[in-house]
Amino acid sequence: EMILADSWVEYVENKQESDSAIGLTEQEKIELTKNEIIKKILEYDSSIEVNCCYIEYQGQTFQYWPNKMERSVLKSVLNDYIFNEIEIYRLDLRDFNISIEIGCTLLQDLLSKLEIYASQCYNTTTDHLFNVRELTELEKINNYNYKTNYPEKLTFTV
Secondary structure: HHHHHHHOOOOOOOOOOOOOOOOHHHHHHHHHHHHHHHHHHHHHOOOOOOOOEEEEEEEEEEEEOOHHHHHHHHHHHHHHHHOOOEEEEEEEHHOOEEEEEHHHHHHHHHHHHHHHHHHHHHHHHHHHHHHHHHOOHHHHHHHOOOOOOOOOOOOEOO
């Protein structure tokens, strides 16, 4: 009693309460579980498991991912280079402390393939979100595999 009076809190071992004890209906359990899976899908979608490609250069392989804005800027700059008949672009991979000189048309082709890959990943993530939202059984929601059907990661040899 003296310890509790001195602002200490009594430790009570955490016992798992059943869902019915905390008052969740079956529909609330389903919605809660869906929201948890949707959060995991979105985390996976923004992870290196999805947002990644590889560049092979001079016998080394580099993991690379330019985000949407970087891809758009790079496409715009490449168009300017090509319009001005500049044939070589220097791609800086700052995280790896290297610069790669690459033909503008080759880089444009690689960016196009990367954009298609990103679009396919986006569509796959959207499919998973739609699928989970349509599920009505708790067991199926819990067992839903949202890591499937993504396209194979790209490897570019430069």
